[in-house]
Amino acid sequence: MRVTEYSERCETISDWPVRIVTYRLDDRYICTITNxxxxxxxxxxxxxxxxxxxxxxVGQASRSLALTRRSTPFATHCxxxxxxxxxxxxxxxxxxxxxRALWVCTDCQRKLARRVDDExxxx
Numbered sequence: 001m002r003v004t005e006y007s008e009r010c011e012t013i014s015d016w017p018v019r020i021v022t023y024r025l026d027d028r029y030i031c032t033i034t035n036x037x038x039x040x041x042x043x044x045x046x047x048x049x050x051x052x053x054x055x056x057x058v059g060q061a062s063r064s065l066a067l068t069r070r071s072t073p074f075a076t077h078c079x080x081x082x083x084x085x086x087x088x089x090x091x092x093x094x095x096x097x098x099x100r101a102l103w104v105c106t107d108c109q110r111k112l113a114r115r116v117d118d119e120x121x122x123x
Contacts, residue, residue, distance in 0.1 A: 001026055005050070010036060013058065014065035018042065020057070022050055029053035033061040078105040080112075 005024040010017060017036040022029060031045040031053040042064055045056030077084055083105050104112065 005029075007050075013061050014068075016065045016068070018061060018065075020054065022054055024050075031057040033057050078103065078108055080104050080108040 003023045003025055006021075007023070008019065008021045010019050012018070013033070019034045019036055019039075020031065021034070022031040024030075027048070029047055029050045029052065031047075031050075032041060033043045034041050043057045043060035045053045045058075045060065047053040047056060
């Protein structure tokens, strides 16, 4: 068994940068799609032609990557006052939008707590 017709290219599938490697091994073509960083294998495909192998692999990768959630970047600053986050910062409820939480510094957390207490009758 000898690898021939090796090709490698970078593309974007479902907004993810990927590397597509295709080669011929005897009478079959094999296609592997990996994440550019860190290089994890996302999909593999085989077929009698290069196009068939790539079609199978790209289809698998598209389905897999479409279901993959991206994490939001870690907040490095208080979302209320903008100061750099300290190790004691908290994830606090957002009074203006209860369905969204905020990363806040300790001072802003106290201010938000006082504001909520002032709005609660008897608080």
